[in-house]
Every structure is written in structure tokens, then in C-alpha cells.
Amino acid sequence: MTSPIFALADEYITSYAQLDPMFAGAVGIKGDFGVATDFGPDAVEQRAKLDRDTLARLAALESTGPADDLARLHMAERLQVAVDRHDAGEWRRALRVPYGLLQSLVGYIDLAPRETEGDWRLNAARMRAIPEMLATWRQTLNAGIETGQTVAVRQALEGAKQARRTAESRVFDKHLQAYGDGPQAADLREAADAAYAAFAAAADYLEQTYAPRAAPTDGVGEERYLLAARSTLGAVLDPRDAYAWAWDELHRIEAEMEAEAERLLPGAGLDAVIAHLDATEALDTAEEYLAWLQDRHRGALEALNGVHFDIDPRLMDLDVQLVHGSSAGSAYYTGPSEDLTRPGRTWWPVADRERFRVWGELTTVFHEGVPGHHLQIGQSKVAGDGLSRFAKVLGTVSGHAEGWALYAERLCDDLGWFTEPGTRLGMLKGSALRAARVVIDVGWHLGYPLPAAEAKRHGERWDFDTALDVLTTRGRIAEHRAHPEIVRYAGWPGQAICYKLGERAWVAARDEAKAAAGAGFDLKAWHTAALNLGPIGLDNLAAVLRGE
Template sequence: MADASGQRESGSQRSGRVPSAVDVLAEEWLDVMLEHEPEWHVSLGRPGRDGEYADLSPSGHEAYADAARAMRRRLDHVEPRDDVDVVTHAELVRVLDLHVEEHDAGTWRSDLNVIASPVQNVRDVFDLMPRDDVDGWSGVATRLANMPGALAGYTESLRSGIRAGDTPARRQVVEVVDQARRQAEAGAFFDELADAAASASVPASLQADLRRGADGARAAYAELATFLADELAPAARERDACGRDRYALASRGFLGAAVDLEETYDWGLEELDRMVREQEAVAQQVLPGASVAEAVAHLESSPEHRLVGTDALQAWMQETSDRAVEELGRTHFDVPDIMRSLECRIAPTQEGGIYYTPPSDDFARPGRMWWSVPEGVTEFDTWRELTTVYHEGVPGHHLQCGYAVWNAAELNAWRRGALWTSGHGEGWALYAERLMADLGYLDSPADRLGMLDGQRMRAARVVLDLGVHLELPRPDGDGPWTAEHAFAFMAEHVNMNAPFVRFEVNRYLGWPGQAPSYKVGQRIWEQVRDAWVREHGPDLKEFHRRALSLGSVGLDTLRATLVGGCATSERDLRLRIHR
């Protein structure tokens, strides 16, 4: 509830509506998620089942799907009580149906890619695990000990895919073999983790457990790499394209909306052309008479926008983020005090990329922005990355995710912390980038060129992702898309080095539908905003408050809820979603 200052209390002290029958089922589903995916305890900052992993075997996946089917049947007998329930019920139905549909399609038995599959997730959970005391380190030791079993179950699922003739593309397998081998190297992440315990005043017996766990984890990744290279790679499919049926399912999952794939491809081509023309115009402002490449080279050679060393990078990230929080919190957004803390950190990995992790449910662990700096990279261009800080921080993911966590007065724990839709989340973050340009934060031609560089890349990957996986006609008219053409196409539209281009394209090839969800999500966010403004007027602060108070929902639900007012029953909402 609001106090005299207008701010709500934090954590479990926040209260609001009396939980409904729909809320109870949503909370029960969260409990099911925590049972079948114990890693959610870490993500949500909840105590319990420290160090356990999901059962990644075929039987584990089947048990999880059975639980989703059971919950779905129970939902059919519960009616929404109010507008909050309408959204919760519709989203729970969507998520449960999608879970079962994906399971029945067998996506779990070919779940391997270069960025977001169990190969990475099993390790990445350590980044959020607390290590402030003996209990925290004990949880790390337990998880290390459990890792071989988790990877063994995962291997069993991939073997079932081999038997069913449903395997990932060989290109993904080859890349992931290298990733697994790096995790297995002596002196790499797991050994560094055990070494860190030695300098953290951890008891000798626990240090010994951590050392044994690190050795076991490295051995488990070595065994996984051998399986991938010797068994999965020879059986992997040659084609990078996943095909229309699996793509349509993936796209619907990432967007929370069904879109016309061919129309989206055509729109992507138009949007890319618009981004190129806008970027070319801004390049002239950076350096009269210059092409985009020449303007970029000019900026890269100038020390004015350069940071040297990761310490300088981290300090710049934090300063930029703090300033955005303070200024936007006074003018364009409601930013509760408890959300104003956003930590900017250098990630312990060296895979490249910048990402955000949300606060724990009680805000004891604040939202964090992480920069995974590749090995050997020591210089950074602020003009290129300023918009990324806004994307990951405020008004991007931190405002979006933090607001949902804070809004415990209306949102149950499932909606606050465990309901995530990429098109909603990443679409909002791109929407936030453009908003910052509209608000004058990117008026410098250099900074605007950096923002357009990112927007152009996101438009290009809409075209590339749909083109490759659906094997659509290429823009040059010279036959259908192939992976080889994709690498050349991406290199043309980003100002990044060859290793970055290679990683990015491999990401799209192995994770169909995810990359377009950013730009397509932005498109839908802007469509919803424009429709809302036509109906309610130009008060964007109010639009943002209402939209963010929903938490992360499917984009069809976002549109149906905000455009034309809130539905009064699930039937009305569904009619709006499907009209």
C-alpha cells in the first residue's frame, strides 16, 4: 500500500488486493515451476533447494508437461474475479498451452544452441548465486556436485532426439562443442570459483568440497563435449532452417502473439531500408560527405568517446545509469525509491554481450546490468554503447522488470517474477531506446548513430531470421536464404568485427524466432501506444504506468488490455485478442 510519501513498502510488506482463486492457481504454478526448475529459486532470490538442478532427462520433461496439463484442467473451472484476474487467467492459459505444445513437438530433445540452452544455463546460474557467507558457498558446492547428474539427464534427452531423428543443426553442435570444452579446461570458470572460496575465509572442509565439485563439473563438461562431438554431431541435421511449423511455434512463444510471418518479413525489409537511410543522414552530421562506414571509422579513431579498461567501463555504466534514473524519475516515469538502485557490473564470463538480471522479490538483491567483455578487449566506444545502457537499465529492462516486482499490490508472485515474454521485454527495451532519442538524450550525432546502429542490426535480423528458417527469397532475388548468405548479409549491416558477426548469426541460426522478437516487439509496443494515445490523449507517462503495471505479458494480451479499455471478462479479452 502507499504510505504518506506515495511510495509502497518493500518485499513481503507490500500488500493490496485479496488473492483470488486465479491468483492461488498462479502461485501454485509458480510452486510447480520451482519444483521442476529449482534454478528459479536463484533467479527470484528465494531460499530453498539450494544447489539443485532441473531434471533434464526425458522423464523430467514428461513430468513437467503432465503438471502443466493438470494445472490447465484446473483453470477451466475457475472464473476471473476482476480485471487483474482476466489478464492472469489469460496469460496462465497461454503459458500452459504453450508449454504442452512445445513438449509435444519435441523441442526439448533438440534443445542446443550457442547462447540459451542447457549447455549454457547449467553454468550461468552461478552468476546469481550468493557467495557472501558460508551458507552461500555451501549452496555453490552443492550445485557443483549436482552438475554431472544434470548434464547426464540432458545428454539422455539429446540421445532420444537422435533416436527420433529430431536433432539440432550440425553448425550449432560444432560451436557448442568448443564452448563445452572451454568449460572443461583447467583454470577456467570452475577452478576460478573454487579459488575464490579460498580467499573468502571459507572453512577448509567446504573448500575441499568446492574443489571436488569444480573437478567434477569440469569432467562433466568434458564428457558432454565428447558426446556432442562423437554422437550428436554425426547425427545432426545438415540444414540450418528449422522449418515453418517449428518456427511459427517458436515465434508465438517469444512474442506472445501470432503474426503473419511473410508480412513481418516484408515489413522487416522496409524497416531495414528506413534504418539505412536514417543512419546515412546522421553519418553526414558526424562527418560531412562521409558514408556510414567512414563516419564510424572517424568516431573509432577519436579518443573523445573512448574508454580504456574495464574499470573505466564499469564506472561509466554506473554513472550513466544513475543519471538516467535520477532525471527520468523526476520527469517522465514514476520510479519508486526501492527501484532506484541499479548495479552495473563486469560479468565473470568473456562471451561478449550485455544483459540484465532483475531484482529479487524483496529487492535485497538489486537489479544488475552485466557486461561480458571478450578476452583481449580493453577499449570501448561510449557513442556505440550509450543506448545499450538505456536498453538494459532505465527506462529499459530495469524499469520494466523492477516495476513488476514492486507492484506486489496487484501482481501475484508468478506474474511479478516468473512470467517473461521476450517480445514484450525486448520490445520494450527497443521502445525505450527510441524514447530516449525522442526525449533528447541522444541528440549528439555520434550517440544517435550508435542508437541507429543497434536498430539497424535488429531490423536486419528480422529479415535474416525469417529468411533463413523459412527459406524465403533473398532480397537480391538470387534464390532462397542460406546460412552462408546470412553471414555476408549481417556483416553488411553491422559495424562489428568478424567474431561478433559469426557469434550473432550462429545465435539466430540456433535460436529461431528469438532475435526478431526485439524489433517486432518494438513494432507492437509502438502500435499499442499510438492506439492508446488516439483514445486517451498524449499523456505517455500514464500510458507507461498502466502498461508497466501489467508486468511481462504476451503482446496480444498487452494490446487487448490497453486498447479499448480493460476487458471485463476473459471471454471479452479473448475476443479482443483474436478479433
């Protein structure tokens, strides 16, 4: 496509990359943009001005057809909510744990290429830029202190722990060891040491300067929450409907879990079945765990390709990485670079685990890999001229992406893929976790009361301990993930709801298409068409899928 709208999308990505070199490097945009992003107030305002100016120019352009219509719809929705969040002052609250800037800086180094001496010079430059980037970030946090727009004290203290852990675990040393004693060894060591010192200084700042001035409570209230939900869902949320629906969904899943446990070990009960699986369906070393993950990723790609999906050959390369010293409680995915020279990757935090209960993680392989994030996000990169560069590179909507990935887990159940002992119960357990996330996130941030029956079990009011209790007893989350998950919900309002509410939207759209087509419904064709549309906010998903 060479339409004015597509040209504007391309221009926007290039301009944004110039204003945010770290973004350009992380997503793999080729070009000489530098290595350090300025996170200070003036630079943040520059990026917001780009959004405003692009919105105004977009509104003045004529559409030349359906591809333009889709590009305009998506760009306008994403840019408008970004401007609205900026104008509300959310930019001053630039701290989120564990998936915020501190984690992104580590990912920025982890994603750097390492094939040539030039690549290693880039690694050193990126590490050397970390002190500068953290310094400008503190300027923005200070602006929030001055205006009384801060995150909660819990985020500040947890952020300090994350920054200190990053420094003390020397997370970049694995790369230095991989390089060895080549000509840049000393420069790489000096750059890494400077980065570690900067993370330690950030921890001191968060503990000593920011935390004493941070907001006392975790909940963000209705106005901020609904704005956050617009950003993550691409939709206007009815929070009371979502809260009630999620409790009902949790009860439905729990009943199905009980039935599955009865099938596995009749008469034992759910808790005993889970304990049995933990004891019998687990691996004892990180090496075994990595080999298991690689085998399951590869098996899913091979089983899906040409049968349930037509997977582009360029997406058949999917890398699997274990992550040591990470504060992240759960696995995550990073997409291919723009030119596809860097493959998509799934990342699996090891934490302090000595055993790996894989019966509960097969469903996450499908979620993070295929047919989940890798297939969806990767497909947008290979979709050709039908998608704008904005949609391919920057336009992810969490509700759309996480909803698809959870839908992918359900699809694998429909396909009968959970055949290993306990793996279907693992899928149901994961779905219960996602339903629990909705009730926790909405209830905690908006201060909703727990339903009467639930209040007898967990308490009448939401706080950190109540959220932790619901997550561990109802979401049945692995112990090493529980605390960072709750911290994440506190610091990233509206994100935890994306999975289940996104899945609900995807299932509704598929069922609508199936009802309309009747016996002629082709699920493979529907999946192909849906993925080729790229990211879409949930408010527009059903209409776009039906071709309106």
C-alpha cells in the same frame, strides 16, 4: 489478491520450483528445493504434466475481476504454447547456443549469494550438481537422436566449443579467488573441478556422439518456426508480412543513419564516420569500461526517476558486471530475486576486446538497464497484489520484454539523451541490427528468397554466410558479436524477431492511446499503467492496454 486464480498461480510457481530447483535458484525463489534439476525425459514429462493440469484447473475457475482476467489470459497463453511445444517434441531438441543450458549453468553459479559460509556451501553444492544435471540433459538429447528430432549439426559443434571454453577458461575460479583460503576452499575447488570436467565431457559428447547424428541444415521450416514464434512473441506470426516490413524498416533506418553521419562529419560518408568514432570514442581498458557503464546506468536511473517514471526505491540498486570467458556475444540482463534481496544486474561480455567502442553502447545501457529491462522486469516484481505470482516470476514473453527494451531506446532518443558524440548513430545502428535480425531469422529458417535488389548484393539464397554478410554489412554489428549472433539465430528460431516486432507493437499501442486521448495524453501515466500490467503476449497487448 487471494482469488482462486491467484492461488493457482502461486501454487504453480511453488510446484514448478520443486520440479526445477535450478530455476528456483536462478530467479531467487526462497525455499528448500534442492540444487539439481533433472533434465531427463521423465522429469521433462513431469513438468509438462504440471502445465497440462494447471491449464485444466485454470479453465474451471471463475474470475473475480480485471486482475483475475489478466492473470488467466497470461497464464493460459503461456502454458498452452508450452504444452504445444512439448507435444511437438521440441523438448528433445534441448540444445541452444549460446543462450541455452550451458550458459544457464554458468549463470546459476554467478547468481548465487556469497555473504555467509552457508552461502558458500550453496555455491559448492550448485557446482557439484552440474555433472548430474549435464548427465540427465544428455539423456534427453539421446531421446531426440532416437526419434530423429535433433538440432542442427552447427549447434552441436558450437555447443561443444562453448562447453570446452567454459571448462578451459575456468569460469568459476573468480568466485574461488573471492572466497580465499577459508575453511571451504578445498571443497569449493573440488566442486569447481568436477564442474569443469563435466563441461569437458559434454563437449566430447556433442562432438563425438551427437554431431554425427544431428540435422544437416540450420533452417527449421514453417511448422516449427511458427510454433517457436508463438512462444517468443505471444502472437500468431504472419511471416511474409514480417519479412517485407523488416526490409522496408531496414531501408528507412539506413537512410536516417546516412543523414546522422552527414550531420557528424559532412561529406565523409557513413563508413568513414564509424571509423572515426571507433578511433576517438573508445576506452582502452576493461576498468575504464566498467566505470563508464556504472556511471551511465546510474545517470539514467537518476534522470528518469520522478520525471518520466516513478521508480520504486527498491529498483534504484542496479548492479553492473563484466563477463570474462563468456560465449555470449551481447550484453544481457538478469532480474531481481523474488524477494528483491538480490538486485537486477546487467552483464557485459568482454570477449577478446582490447578497446571498448562506447559510442555504440550507450543505447544498450538504456536497453538492458533503464528504462529498458530493469525497469520493466523490476516493476513486475514490485507491482504488488495486482499481478499474479506467475506473471512476476515466470511469465516473461520475449516479444513484450525485448519490444519494450527497444522502445526504451527510441524513447531515450525522443528525450534527447543521445548527446555524446556518435551515440545517436549508435542507437540507429542498433535499430538497423534489429531489423536485419528479422529478415535473417525469417528468411533463413523459412527459405524465403532475398528481394531482387538485395540478392545482387548478398546472394539469392539464405545460408550461414549470407546471414553473416547481412548482419555485418547492414546490421553493422561489432566484430566480436557477429559469429555468436548468427549461431544464436540458428539455434533459437523466432527469438531474433522479438525486438523489432515487439517494438512495432509497443509503438502502435502507444500511438493508439495518444490518438484516443488527444491533448490530454499523459505519457508518464501511460508508461506506469503499461508496466504495471506485467508481461502480455503481443496478440493481446493492444487490447489489454486499452482496457478491454
